[in-house]
Amino acid sequence: MQAHPVTPWYKQFWPWFLIGLLLSAITVSTTFAVLSIRSFDGMVQEDYYEHGKAINMVLAKQQRAADLGLEARLRIDPLTSDVVLDLEGDTRPERLVLKLIFPTEDDRDQEFMLEHVREGRYLAQAPDNLRYRWYLQLQPAGDDPEWRLVGEARFPDEGSIALTPGRPAAE
Template sequence: MTQDPHSLPPWYKQFWPWFLLGILLSSVAVSTTFLVLSIKSYDGMVEDNYYKQGLAINQVIEQDRRAAELGLSAELLIDDLTGDITVELDGERRPERLLLALVFPTRGDRDLNLTLEHVRDGHYTGQAPSRLEYRWYLRLQPIQEEPEWRLNGEASFPQDAPIILTPGETNEG
């Protein structure tokens, strides 16, 4: 019982070649989709030079320790409507200008560095460029090449209550 070779349908009318081609084409489509998504949604979380960051940790610890020695703390208030920033700095050191770094936990491209000007007796003011939302790490330090001290905090915006910045580490390092 042999089949007549002329009675077999051509390959393109059979099920298995199309099934195998379908698997191959679907895997190409899925992998291309993932490639495009991974290129377009770069998260910026990978640090290129961990060695350099490791060496800088001693400087960061020293800045936190120095802020505690000076008895520094700050109360920060950001007006949700106008973006006005007010800081009241308590302690011995009161530079003319401060740097307020707002660090977004997951996307480095959203980080902000704002300059605050000294108004009077430990009061500083500045302006946020846009309305803040979500959770942020906050770092306050004098504007210098190598700052002597720093204060840290964490806040979720919008927030009506003042934010207290103290010496010590936050999760952003």
């Protein structure tokens, strides 16, 4: 009977396969740990109680806009980036603030000052190549605005966007 010589473990396939699986799991988990530490998502509110109280103030501002009968139509020209807003209702402030809020990254949020040019029409200039989905907030300029209109848009958009006192319409 002929005996097969036993090869050392380091010359066999299965030990190296198992070691490779372990090393790849360690590499992937280390990579994800480093990414999670370096990239802050900014979604968790540290002052959640104060933030919750502020929501009630926002709802009161939206109710005030409804009481004043305010609604707006917004259009941002995709070629020239001109912002044209038509405000309907009982008030016509000289300047309005339009906030474009990116849903997931607060460092991409933008704010524009719209100037009153004639009966209910306001103008401003937006940045070029405005893309993706945004939440919109419109309110009078100042430290403590009394009303707020909200909406939602996906840019570039050829049509007009409705800003109302209520919650943004779901797509």
